[in-house]
Amino acid sequence: MRKIDKKEADSYFRIRTILITIYLLIGFTASFVVVFFAEELSEFSFNGMPFHYFMGAQGAILIFIILLFINAIINDRIDKKFGLDQDQKD
Amino acid sequence: MDSQFLVSLLMILGTFGLYIGIAVYNMARQTSDFYVAGRNVPAVFNGMAIGADWMSAASFIGLAGTVMLLGYDGLAYIMGWTGGYLLLTFLLAPQLRKSGRYTVPEFIGDRYSSSTARLIAAVATIIISFTYSIGQLSGSGVVIGRLLEVHTAVGTIIGVVLIAFYSALGGMKGITWTQVAQYLVLIIAYLIPVIFMSLQLTNNPIPWMTYGQIVGELQQLDAQLGVSEYVVPFTEATRWQFLALMFTLMAGTAGLPHVIVRFYTVSTMKAARWSGAWALLFIGLLYLSAPAYAAFSRFILMTQVAGSSIADLPAWTASWVNTGSLSVADTNADGILQWEEIVISNDIVVMATPEIANLGIFVIGLMAAGAMAAALSTAGGLMIAISAALSQDIYYRSINPEATESQRLLVGRASIIIATVAAGLVALNPPGAITQIVAWAFALASGTFFPALILGVWWKRANGPGVIAGMLTGLGVTLSYIFAAKYGGFTILGIIDTGAGVFGAAAAIIAIIVVSLATKAPSKETQEEVMDLRYPEGMTYKDGEVWRTDPADTKRPDH
Numbered sequence: 001m002r003k004i005d006k007k008e009a010d011s012y013f014r015i016r017t018i019l020i021t022i023y024l025l026i027g028f029t030a031s032f033v034v035v036f037f038a039e040e041l042s043e044f045s046f047n048g049m050p051f052h053y054f055m056g057a058q059g060a061i062l063i064f065i066i067l068l069f070i071n072a073i074i075n076d077r078i079d080k081k082f083g084l085d086q087d088q089k090d
Numbered sequence: 091m092d093s094q095f096l097v098s099l100l101m102i103l104g105t106f107g108l109y110i111g112i113a114v115y116n117m118a119r120q121t122s123d124f125y126v127a128g129r130n131v132p133a134v135f136n137g138m139a140i141g142a143d144w145m146s147a148a149s150f151i152g153l154a155g156t157v158m159l160l161g162y163d164g165l166a167y168i169m170g171w172t173g174g175y176l177l178l179t180f181l182l183a184p185q186l187r188k189s190g191r192y193t194v195p196e197f198i199g200d201r202y203s204s205s206t207a208r209l210i211a212a213v214a215t216i217i218i219s220f221t222y223s224i225g226q227l228s229g230s231g232v233v234i235g236r237l238l239e240v241h242t243a244v245g246t247i248i249g250v251v252l253i254a255f256y257s258a259l260g261g262m263k264g265i266t267w268t269q270v271a272q273y274l275v276l277i278i279a280y281l282i283p284v285i286f287m288s289l290q291l292t293n294n295p296i297p298w299m300t301y302g303q304i305v306g307e308l309q310q311l312d313a314q315l316g317v318s319e320y321v322v323p324f325t326e327a328t329r330w331q332f333l334a335l336m337f338t339l340m341a342g343t344a345g346l347p348h349v350i351v352r353f354y355t356v357s358t359m360k361a362a363r364w365s366g367a368w369a370l371l372f373i374g375l376l377y378l379s380a381p382a383y384a385a386f387s388r389f390i391l392m393t394q395v396a397g398s399s400i401a402d403l404p405a406w407t408a409s410w411v412n413t414g415s416l417s418v419a420d421t422n423a424d425g426i427l428q429w430e431e432i433v434i435s436n437d438i439v440v441m442a443t444p445e446i447a448n449l450g451i452f453v454i455g456l457m458a459a460g461a462m463a464a465a466l467s468t469a470g471g472l473m474i475a476i477s478a479a480l481s482q483d484i485y486y487r488s489i490n491p492e493a494t495e496s497q498r499l500l501v502g503r504a505s506i507i508i509a510t511v512a513a514g515l516v517a518l519n520p521p522g523a524i525t526q527i528v529a530w531a532f533a534l535a536s537g538t539f540f541p542a543l544i545l546g547v548w549w550k551r552a553n554g555p556g557v558i559a560g561m562l563t564g565l566g567v568t569l570s571y572i573f574a575a576k577y578g579g580f581t582i583l584g585i586i587d588t589g590a591g592v593f594g595a596a597a598a599i600i601a602i603i604v605v606s607l608a609t610k611a612p613s614k615e616t617q618e619e620v621m622d623l624r625y626p627e628g629m630t631y632k633d634g635e636v637w638r639t640d641p642a643d644t645k646r647p648d649h
Binding site (some may be wrong): 003004005006008009012013019020022023027031032035036038039042047048049050052053054055056058060061062064065067068069071072075076081082083084 | 111157163166168169172173175176177179180181272286298300301302303305306319322323329333336337360363364366367370371374377378381517535624625626627628629631634635637638
């Protein structure tokens with residue numbers, strides 16, 4: 001165990017927090033904001049259905065899945081950058 | 091019908107044999123194995139196990155029907171149940187994993203240094219998981235009863251015996267690998283019929299690409315008939331009810347003890363993030379398909395069943411009319427069945443699909459096996475959560491701290507059997523519709539655990555008195571709102587009982603903040619432990635400084 005600069009540790013925490021905030025804002029927009037403006041968004045059509053219906057049935061879920069994978073991949077890179085790469089046997 | 095009975099029975103028994111075989115093979119020996127599978131389940135498989143845990147009888151049997159009957163308003167369930175994984179994976183799972191605790195009540199008790207808070211959390215775990223499992227057991231009773239042509243009560247009893255047997259025998263390790271098998275069975279069973287329906291209706295085997303076209307045709311059919319249009323939002327409830335229900339389901343997902351405990355079965359924070367991502371991908375396959383089921387089934391009902399002569403209905407309608415789930419009464423006695431004269435139950439959309447699309451007895455048998463996998467796997471995970479709360483948090487921590495490992499294991503196994511039998515007895519005569527009970531369980535979780543966990547992880551000033559006040563307030567407000575909305579007709583902005591979690595969560599968060607600030611700050615140790623959760627496993631926070639540690643040391647904290 002060795003001491004490291006707290007600034008370094010805090011910059012890890014700050015990057016993580018900023019990224020998570022961005023992901024959650026995107027997720028919130030894809031679900032709550034789209035629902036709130038459902039009537040206005042029904043004018044457009046996507047994948048054969050009105051846009052608000054597409055977002056509820058497909059768009060939001062796909063965005064959620066993509067966000068979770070982006071988070072996992074980017075976080076692995078951040079860990080590596082901070083020398084925290086911990087390749088487990090599994 | 092005889093050959094159908096045999097095929098269904100063989101498919102159900104064959105898949106059960108597979109699950110039980112895996113459970114026996116992995117027979118647990120130690121408590122740490124029993125509860126969290128030795129923490130070495132790879133992320134992809136843990137994702138599948140979370141998926142099987144997650145997708146209950148309500149999702150498998152009920153969701154597509156709910157979307158079909160509610161139209162756009164039913165999509166609140168789809169977005170709510172998937173969006174919860176964002177909250178869980180971003181805000182809770184990696185931190186809870188780093189904390190190194192075994193159960194949710196244990197985390198709450200240690201984080202808030204309060205055995206009262208731990209007891210409240212243990213009791214809340216039992217209430218939520220028990221409520222949820224009643225729905226699963228009655229769902230399995232319906233499926234077994236219908237397919238084996240025995241009474242629903244007999245079907246429920248068969249389900250109870252099976253769940254009690256393999257949960258108590260294999261523990262979580264058995265269940266993790268069992269649930270991987272269950273996920274595969276249930277997702278294959280769910281996808282095959284919808285792919286064939288897509289092929290029949292549109293000549294294209296990819297339902298996710300084709301049902302938009304069917305939705306478009308449904309819009310025209312609705313307009314011709316002058317009925318409430320399928321895609322028009324907020325026809326069944328207000329915009330605020332949609333948003334409140336969606337929030338309740340998301341926050342409840344992030345607070346459900348039997349789902350969170352899955353994130354303790356991974357070895358690292360990194361594996362927790364990947365498990366969450368894989369889980370949502372596997373879960374998303376089913377949730378992306380449910381609206382396709384809904385659109386195809388509604389289209390077939392509107393075009394092939396409605397408008398036909400009452401004397402000349404398709405053969406599959408008769409057997410469902412007999413179960414009471416479908417009504418095709420010719421109320422205006424003109425000899426023709428109108429769309430308005432069809433009354434269909436949520437539950438039959440998925441189960442009747444293989445018959446509607448004429449897919450043959452093997453697919454029908456597979457659907458039965460898939461529905462049983464959905465009901466049993468969720469019930470199994472719920473039973474582990476109940477058993478851990480009773481034997482670890484209540485018995486070991488509060489009643490008998492001297493208990494040996496084998497005593498705790500015995501209490502754990504006994505509580506699984508007692509809880510399964512008790513839930514089975516209630517399920518013989520369920521207190522409400524399955525989806526309604528499930529929504530209440532989510533509302534209770536979002537009013538209790540969601541605020542306690544989020545603030546516990548992200549706000550070091552939150553303290554014991556605060557969380558006790560918060561969980562009790564959240565529980566009280568959620569329960570009162572459910573009862574007031576359901577029986578008293580009391581609503582705010584048109585939000586009904588299923589959206590109650592939004593008020594419970596808000597009240598609990600306010601109570602935790604106000605009471606925490608009004609009372610003494612948590613000890614320095616506790617605050618340091620919360621600070622420590624900010625950092626990854628290779629870093630440890632102590633006395634205002636951060637230490638770099640070998641990840642191998644922190645990989646499996648001593649307990």
